[in-house]
Amino acid sequence: MPSYELSLVLRQLPRPELISVIKRTAESIFNKGGIIRKLENLGARPLPHKVSEHGVVHKEGTYFSIFFDTAPTKILDLKEEFGRDIDIIRRNIYKVEESAEFKCTLHDEMLPPAYRKDVQEIIDIAKRKHKPKYNYNSGLDYYPFQK
Amino acid sequence: MLRQLLNPMSVTAVKTGSNDFALEFVRWRRKPRWLPVAKSKVFRVPERKKQTEEERIELMRLHNQYKTQLRSVRQYLREEVIRHQETSTADHIVLTPEQEEAEFQRCLEVNAEWNAKIAGEREVRLAKERDEKVAYVQERLEAGKLREEERRERADERIRFEIEQSKTFVTRANLDEAIEAALANPVDHNFAIDLAGNLYRGRGTQSLNN
Numbered sequence: 067m068p069s070y071e072l073s074l075v076l077r078q079l080p081r082p083e084l085i086s087v088i089k090r091t092a093e094s095i096f097n098k099g100g101i102i103r104k105l106e107n108l109g110a111r112p113l114p115h116k117v118s119e120h121g122v123v124h125k126e127g128t129y130f131s132i133f134f135d136t137a138p139t140k141i142l143d144l145k146e147e148f149g150r151d152i153d154i155i156r157r158n159i160y161k162v163e164e165s166a167e168f169k170c171t172l173h174d175e176m177l178p179p180a181y182r183k184d185v186q187e188i189i190d191i192a193k194r195k196h197k198p199k200y201n202y203n204s205g206l207d208y209y210p211f212q213k
Numbered sequence: 214m215l216r217q218l219l220n221p222m223s224v225t226a227v228k229t230g231s232n233d234f235a236l237e238f239v240r241w242r243r244k245p246r247w248l249p250v251a252k253s254k255v256f257r258v259p260e261r262k263k264q265t266e267e268e269r270i271e272l273m274r275l276h277n278q279y280k281t282q283l284r285s286v287r288q289y290l291r292e293e294v295i296r297h298q299e300t301s302t303a304d305h306i307v308l309t310p311e312q313e314e315a316e317f318q319r320c321l322e323v324n325a326e327w328n329a330k331i332a333g334e335r336e337v338r339l340a341k342e343r344d345e346k347v348a349y350v351q352e353r354l355e356a357g358k359l360r361e362e363e364r365r366e367r368a369d370e371r372i373r374f375e376i377e378q379s380k381t382f383v384t385r386a387n388l389d390e391a392i393e394a395a396l397a398n399p400v401d402h403n404f405a406i407d408l409a410g411n412l413y414r415g416r417g418t419q420s421l422n423n
Contacts, residue, residue, distance in 0.1 A: 081396070088392050092383070102383040105395040108402075130395075 067135040069103070069162035074148075075117075075127040075155040078110070084128060087153045091132065094147050100136035113155075120152040127155050133162065 072095075076087055092102055108129035117124045136144070141159055148157040179185045200211060264272075308316070383391040405413040 084396070085389075085392050088395075089388060092388055092392075093385075096385055102388075102391075103378070104381070105383060105391050107395045107399045109399040 067101070067137055069133065069135050070141065071160045071162050072132040072134065072144075072148075073156075073158050073160065074130045074132070075113070075157075076130055077119075077122075077124055077153050077155055078126045078128065079153065083153075087151070088130060090151070091148065091154075094144065095132070095134050095136065098136055098140040098144060100134045100140065102132060102134045104133040106131045106133070117155055119155045122152075124155050 072091075074091070076084065079087065088105070092105075095102060108131065110126065110128045112126050113124060117127075145157070145159060148154050151157075174182065200209065401415050403414070403416040407413070
């Protein structure tokens with residue numbers, strides 16, 4: 067099962083109700099045969115702008131994210147279910163990609179162009195395309211090829 | 214005079230002594246060549262030259278003599294050629310049947326020898342190709358086995374990692390505690406970085422003050 071991250075913005079609620087909303091959300095993931103890896107609370111914060119959701123205008127929200135695994139076919143159902151929850155202002159599910167291996171090449175990139183490997187390759191390609199040219203001071207007093 | 218000037222043959226005619234005999238009529242001085250025969254001359258039938266009986270007999274005698282002589286010379290030459298062809302071996306080699314059989318046997322031997330030589334070379338080449346093929350297949354099989362082992366190793370590694378991770382998974386049983394713990398410990402993934410590569414964690418710049 068692929069890993070997903072569910073990012074939620076919950077409406078401002080007293081603590082017991084907040085707990086019940088999170089619990090409801092987690093239960094719906096469990097009901098779809100999912101596994102929850104981690105819960106993260108990102109804190110309560112004013113929203114970047116007024117958000118009108120389920121007929122109510124919100125200015126503050128609690129940011130919460132749930133890391134879970136489930137079958138890809140269940141994702142649409144989960145989205146639909148969270149979309150119906152009036153305590154959730156914003157919800158989105160992202161696929162968790164394994165981070166690609168990264169090697170820092172800044173030192174090579176900061177070199178002058180003539181020393182960079184990719185530039186040297188480009189110069190090589192240009193040299194390959196260059197046709198041999200007749201050398202005029204090679205002793206013949208006429209041009210031996212067709213002009 | 215005009216006739217002599219216009220006819221280039223006249224000079225040679227003078228030299229050979231037959232002056233008026235080979236005279237050619239220069240017609241196109243008088244009338245262009247492409248003009249048709251004059252109307253008054255269309256139905257003119259040239260009169261045949263008269264030959265006397267003695268002249269005809271004499272000409273026939275000369276003619277017959279000439280033809281007879283030429284025929285006899287031709288027949289002699291033809292017979293000579295045939296005779297030459299029968300006796301000479303200049304342009305072809307005459308072999309007796311035994312010699313022909315021996316030549317054929319020699320050709321067969323040469324051919325058989327050649328075939329044997331090529332067969333030997335082919336055997337060597339095919340054996341080499343077979344060995345190369347076997348080695349290639351063996352190499353590919355080993356590489357495939359190694360690849361499969363590596364894949365299995367990676368999968369096992371992943372499974373071990375997931376089993377290790379599963380100890381911290383949230384289940385229905387510990388859901389309440391997990392939610393409590395999450396609410397009690399808000400996390401902040403924001404950070405800033407300066408030119409020296411120092412990390413300043415947190416949404417604000419509180420870590421600077423700390």
